[in-house]
Amino acid sequence: MISWRKHYKKGLIAIGLLLSTSASIYGQDGDPKNGEKLFKANCTACHALDKQVVGPALKGVVDRLKTEQGLDTDWLHKWIKDNKALRASGDKxxxxxxxxxxxxxxxxxxNLTDKDIDDILAYTTNPPAEEPKTDAKATAANTVAAPQNNNTTSSIVIISLIAIAGLLVWILIKLRQLVKLGQSEDLAGLNETRVKSFSEIYAKYHYIGKGLLAILAILATYGIxxxxxxxxxxKGYKPEQPIYFSHKIHAGEQKIDCQLCHSSAKYGKVSEIPSMNVCMNCHRTISEYNADHYMEPGKDKAFYDGEIQKIYAATGWDPAKQQYTGKTQPVEWTRIxxxxxxVYFNHSQHVVAGExxxxxxxxKKNPDNKIDVVCKACHGKIDTMNVVQMANDFTMGWCIECHRTTEVDMNNGYNKEYFKNLHEKLKKQYPKDGGKITVDAIGGLECGKCHY
Known part of the structure; x- marks a missing residue:
């Protein structure tokens, strides 16, 4: 009896040590769900669970370090909090x-506490299972209309076909009657009085004919x-591009500033097409698409992932080795x-001075469709477009109308001093408008401003 109790106690101690060791090794002390939030907020710029990005894949990193290097979670705590200090200490x-x-x-x-790091390590050891995604195809299959609806539709189609068939039979009968009537002697008298040529009709109604020709000539001239x-x-032109790029995802959902990519619009005449290196600022670490709720109808994850791979091919980026190969493929974008x-048009003049x-x-002109970025005044609400299209006419009349209605801000320091004398003159010239100065009043309609 004593021997059994002795072995039982030893067994409990061994099990307790095993569990505590296992918990320490596998990062079970933390909260994986909270760790997932912390991982996404702090680590995903350089790491993924299942593949190398800038840094190594982190799934099972606790067990891997224990097995391969004999290091425990204390080393990981030091590395995460201050890897520079750990390297400076001579850690091999x-x-x-x-x-x-x-x-x-x-x-x-x-800034991360020991509890935060334990949570992150718990997430890398035992990631929470993803919530099952709704399969759109399966959902569609499960929402097939009830049989009685199909029967009703079939009945309507059959009745319609019968009605059309009856109408055709009635038309055939009437045509047969007309043919018989034409073959009778009742129409002999009418045939003698019938006009037998177009020239007779024109001679009889030539005034009406000339009037109709004049109207047709006017309409044709207007049409031409x-x-x-x-x-x-x-307007409305939206060509297909060699690499699919959704402004709705980048500018709309992700709130990326227009000038982060189109940087020369602020200080240059032309708003350039961003180089592929600009794309790689983000897509070096974003190698796949994981935002299901941003997907455009008819496109799936495989489609978006394929477009990201086109970026890598264009820049010569090898995501597996995390380095450039030097083999690039120029992208032939279609200009919109x-x-x-x-025509002379300076972006900086509008984006900075006239913003x-x-x-x-x-x-003021569109109270129900207000904008928050100056780019949208000409290019439309670009942050809602999956495929960019020309939103306005861009005719000379369209530009002139904008110059006639856009009021110049005469209260900023530069305009107030530079246009001081002009401001006083225009106040007297346009007293009914309260001295408001629009772009046309400061030379916005001069031919040389836009044509040179």
């Missing part, structure tokens, strides 16, 4: 990791003139907004 493995990953310094996280005036106006050679004036003017 810390310096090996630094050398292995091209001497790319990992960000330090002194209208067609000529709209040559080169491509293209001013004629004889607030344009926004105020647009919102």
């Amino acid at each position: 493995y810390a310096n090996e990791v630094f050398e292995k990953f091209n001497k790319t310094e990992m960000q330090v996280f002194p 003139w209208n067609w000529i005036m709209w040559i080169g106006v491509y 907004h293209n001013m004629p050679d004889f 607030q004036a344009i926004i105020n003017s647009f919102n």
